[in-house]
Amino acid sequence: MEHDAIAAVDWPDNHRPSLAVWKFASCDGCQLSLLDCEDELLAVAEAIAISYFPEATTAMVDGPYDVSLVEGSITTPHDVERIHEIREQSRLVVTIGACATAGGIQALRNGRDVAGFTSIVYAHPEYITTLDTSTPIADHVHVDLELRGCPIDRTQLLRTLAALLNRQVLRLPTTSVCTECKARGTACVMVAHGTPCLGPVTMAGCNALCPSYDRGCYGCFGPMESTNIPALRHRFEMLGVDDEGFDRLLHTFNTGAFEEVDAT
Amino acid sequence: MTDRTVHVSVPTLTRVEGEGAMHVTVRGGVVENVQLEIYEPPRYFEAFLRGRDRAEPVDITARICGICPVAYQMSACHAIESISDAVPGGTIRELRRLLYCGEWIESHVLHMAFLHAPDFVGVDSGIEIAQQHPELMTEVLHLKKTGNQIMEVIGGRPIHPVNVKLGGFYRAPTADELYALLPDLERAHAGALALLKWVATFDFPEIPADVRAATDYVSLRHESEYPFNEGRMVSDRGLDVSIPEFGERIDEFHVEHSTSLHSVLTTPGEPDRMYQTGPLARWMNCADLVPGSIRALADEVGVARVETNPFRSILIRGLETMYAIEEAQRIINEYVRPDEPFVDVPLAAGTGHGCTEAPRGSLYHRYEVDEAGTIADAVIVPPTSQNQPAIEADLFDFVSTHLDLDDETLGRRCEHVIRNYDPCISCSTHFLRFTIDRG
Numbered sequence: 001m002e003h004d005a006i007a008a009v010d011w012p013d014n015h016r017p018s019l020a021v022w023k024f025a026s027c028d029g030c031q032l033s034l035l036d037c038e039d040e041l042l043a044v045a046e047a048i049a050i051s052y053f054p055e056a057t058t059a060m061v062d063g064p065y066d067v068s069l070v071e072g073s074i075t076t077p078h079d080v081e082r083i084h085e086i087r088e089q090s091r092l093v094v095t096i097g098a099c100a101t102a103g104g105i106q107a108l109r110n111g112r113d114v115a116g117f118t119s120i121v122y123a124h125p126e127y128i129t130t131l132d133t134s135t136p137i138a139d140h141v142h143v144d145l146e147l148r149g150c151p152i153d154r155t156q157l158l159r160t161l162a163a164l165l166n167r168q169v170l171r172l173p174t175t176s177v178c179t180e181c182k183a184r185g186t187a188c189v190m191v192a193h194g195t196p197c198l199g200p201v202t203m204a205g206c207n208a209l210c211p212s213y214d215r216g217c218y219g220c221f222g223p224m225e226s227t228n229i230p231a232l233r234h235r236f237e238m239l240g241v242d243d244e245g246f247d248r249l250l251h252t253f254n255t256g257a258f259e260e261v262d263a264t
Numbered sequence: 265m266t267d268r269t270v271h272v273s274v275p276t277l278t279r280v281e282g283e284g285a286m287h288v289t290v291r292g293g294v295v296e297n298v299q300l301e302i303y304e305p306p307r308y309f310e311a312f313l314r315g316r317d318r319a320e321p322v323d324i325t326a327r328i329c330g331i332c333p334v335a336y337q338m339s340a341c342h343a344i345e346s347i348s349d350a351v352p353g354g355t356i357r358e359l360r361r362l363l364y365c366g367e368w369i370e371s372h373v374l375h376m377a378f379l380h381a382p383d384f385v386g387v388d389s390g391i392e393i394a395q396q397h398p399e400l401m402t403e404v405l406h407l408k409k410t411g412n413q414i415m416e417v418i419g420g421r422p423i424h425p426v427n428v429k430l431g432g433f434y435r436a437p438t439a440d441e442l443y444a445l446l447p448d449l450e451r452a453h454a455g456a457l458a459l460l461k462w463v464a465t466f467d468f469p470e471i472p473a474d475v476r477a478a479t480d481y482v483s484l485r486h487e488s489e490y491p492f493n494e495g496r497m498v499s500d501r502g503l504d505v506s507i508p509e510f511g512e513r514i515d516e517f518h519v520e521h522s523t524s525l526h527s528v529l530t531t532p533g534e535p536d537r538m539y540q541t542g543p544l545a546r547w548m549n550c551a552d553l554v555p556g557s558i559r560a561l562a563d564e565v566g567v568a569r570v571e572t573n574p575f576r577s578i579l580i581r582g583l584e585t586m587y588a589i590e591e592a593q594r595i596i597n598e599y600v601r602p603d604e605p606f607v608d609v610p611l612a613a614g615t616g617h618g619c620t621e622a623p624r625g626s627l628y629h630r631y632e633v634d635e636a637g638t639i640a641d642a643v644i645v646p647p648t649s650q651n652q653p654a655i656e657a658d659l660f661d662f663v664s665t666h667l668d669l670d671d672e673t674l675g676r677r678c679e680h681v682i683r684n685y686d687p688c689i690s691c692s693t694h695f696l697r698f699t700i701d702r703g
Contacts, residue, residue: 025305026330027328027329027333029327031330032330035374036370038412039409041391041405042401045391057278057388058389059388060278075307104327106308116311117311118311120308120310122306128306130305151421210426213420213426213427213433213434213435214434215427215434215435218323248316248317252320253327
C-alpha cells in the first residue's frame with residue numbers, strides 16, 4: 001500500500017458510490033470530521049450514497065460498499081473478526097486517523113502489563129475482554145489508503161472523497177511538517193525560539209498548525225517517509241530535553257508508528 | 265406467564281456518539297430489568313497517564329472524546345493548576361470561556377439538529393431534515409460551523425485543539441482574529457433562534473410525574489455566571505460542595521453489562537442517590553444566572569424555571585446555545601490581547617480536582633502529582649457514566665408504560681429515550697443491540 005497515492009478507481013460515469021463509516025477503538029473525532037464539513041456536507045450526501053454511518057443516520061443499507069472509512073484500532077477478539085467482514089464487503093478501505101493507521105494512544109498498552117492496566121481502571125477485571133495489543137487496521141487486512149492525523153485533516157478527507165468521485169489519482173504529502181512551515185512562512189520555532197518540535201520527523205498534512213500557535217509539533221500525523229530520529233534526539237538534548245522526555249513525546253498518539261521508525 | 269422468550273435485535277444504536285447495547289427483560293408483563301450495555305473496548309487512559317508529565321493530560325485526555333475535547337482539556341487544566349494554586353484570571357479566563365462557548369455551540373447544534381431532532385420529526389437523519397427544511401438547515405450548518413470557527417481561532421482546530429496548556433494558551437489570538445468572528449456570530453444568533461423556535465414546535469412525550477423523586481440534578485454553580493469552568497457542585501436537593509468534596513462523594517461502581525463505570529452520589533448516613541448531570545440540571549440549578557435576554561426567550565418558547573422531562577432537554581440545549589453565542593459576543597467585544605498568554609504553574613506535589621461543564625454534563629478529573637511533576641494517579645469521571653443510572657431508570661419507566669408497542673417500535677422509541685441525554689459513549693462501546701426478552 002502506498003501512503004501517498006491512490007490509483008484512480010474505475011467505476012462508470014454517473015455512478016453514485018456508496019460509503020460506509022465504521023468505528024473501532026477511538027474517540028469518534030475522525031468520523032466527526034465528516035460532519036464538520038458544514039459547507040460541503042449536503043453536496044457530499046448528494047454525490048455519495050451514505051449507506052452506513054450510524055453516528056449520523058438510523059438508515060442502514062447492507063453491503064457491499066464502494067468505500068469504507070474505518071476509524072479506530074483493533075483491541076478485541078471480536079474486532080479482529082469484524083474488520084475482516086468489513087474488508088470483504090468493501091471495494092476500497094480507507095483508514096482515517098492515528099488509531100486506525102498506527103494503533104492510537106491506546107497502543108501505549110503494547111508490551112506492557114494489560115492485566116495490571118485493567119485492574120487500575122476497572123473494579124471487576126473479569127468483566128473485561130480485550131487483547132494485549134492495540135494494532136492498526138493494516139496489520140489485519142489490506143488497506144487501500146491511509147489518512148493520517150489525530151484527528152485527520154478535514155481538507156484531506158474532502159480531497160479524498162472528491163478524488164474518488166472524479167476517478168482521479170490522489171496524492172497526499174510525504175514530506176515533513178517543516179516544509180509546511182516554510183510554505184506558510186512560519187519562523188522555525190526550534191531555531192528561532194529553542195522550542196522542541198517533532199516537525200522534522202512528522203508527516204505533513206496539518207498545515208504546520210502547532211508552530212503557527214508558537215508551539216512545537218507533537219507528532220499527530222505520525223512519522224514522515226524517511227526520518228532521522230537520532231538526529232532529532234540529539235537536537236532535543238541540546239535544547240535540554242533528555243531521552244526520557246523525547247521518548248515520551250514520541251510515544252503518544254502515534255506510538256506504534258514512531259516505535260517502528262525509531263527501531264530501524 | 266409462558267416460557268416463550270422474544271428476542272428483538274436493533275443491531276446498532278444510531279445517532280449517538282459511539283455504540284452500545286440495550287437489554288430488556290419482561291416477565292409476565294412486568295419489566296424486570298433494563299440494562300444499557302456499553303461495550304467499550306477499554307482504552308486505559310487512567311492507567312497510562314501514570315508516569316506521564318503533568319503537562320500531558322491536557323492533550324492526552326482530549327483524545328477520550330472527539331466531540332467534547334475542550335471539556336477534557338479544561339477539567340485537566342483546572343485540576344492540575346489547583347495543585348499549584350495557580351488561577352489564570354482576566355483575559356485568559358475569558359478566552360477559556362470563549363473556547364468553551366465554541367464547543368457548546370458545535371456540540372449542542374450537532375445533537376439538536378442531527379442526532380435528536382430526527383426522533384421528533386420521524387426521519388432517519390439530519391440530512392433528511394435538510395431536504396425538508398433547506399433554508400433552516402443552511403442556517404443550522406452555518407451556526408454549527410461558527411462554533412467550530414471559534415475553536416479554530418482560539419484552539420487551532422475544533423477537534424483536539426492544540427493551543428491549550430497548563431496556565432492558559434501557547435498564543436493568545438489577536439483582537440482582529442476574534443473580531444473577524446463577529447459577523448458570523450450575528451448570523452449564528454439568528455440561526456440559533458430559528459432552530460430553538462423550530463424545536464419548540466415538537467410534540468414532547470409525557471413522562472411520569474414522580475420522576476424527580478428518583479434522581480438528583482447536579483451541576484456546577486458559579487456565583488455570577490452560567491457555569492462552564494468554575495464554581496461549586498450543587499443539586500436541587502441541597503448539595504453544595506467544593507469540587508474536591510464532590511470527588512469524594514462520587515462512588516463509581518462496575519457492573520457486568522458495561523465497560524463504562526456507573527456513578528452514584530454518596531452522603532454520610534444516607535442511602536446512595538442516583539443523579540444526573542447535563543442541560544436539565546444546569547438549567548434547574550443556574551437559570552437565574554443567564555442574562556435577561558435568555559430568560560425572556562425561555563418564557564417565549566415555554567421553558568419553565570424547572571424542567572424535568574428529558575425529552576425537553578433539546579429546548580435547554582437551544583437556550584444554552586443562545587447563551588453561548590451571546591457570551592461569545594460579549595467576550596470578543598471586550599477583548600484586549602493579554603501581554604502573556606499563560607500564567608506560571610509552579611511545580612508542586614499534591615492532589616488536584618477539576619470539574620467543568622461539558623455540553624452533556626459535568627466532567628470530573630483528579631490527578632495526584634509528585635514533586636517532579638509526574639502523575640502518580642489519575643481518575644476521570646465522564647458525564648455519561650454519571651448519567652447512565654438515570655438513563656436506565658428512564659428506560660425502565662418508558663418500557664413499563666409502553667409494553668403495548670411491538671418490539672421494533674419499542675426499540676426505536678427506547679433509542680429516543682437514550683438520546684435525550686446526548687450520551688457520549690464514543691470512548692466506550694461497540695454494539696448497541698436492543699434485545700427484549702418478554703419471557
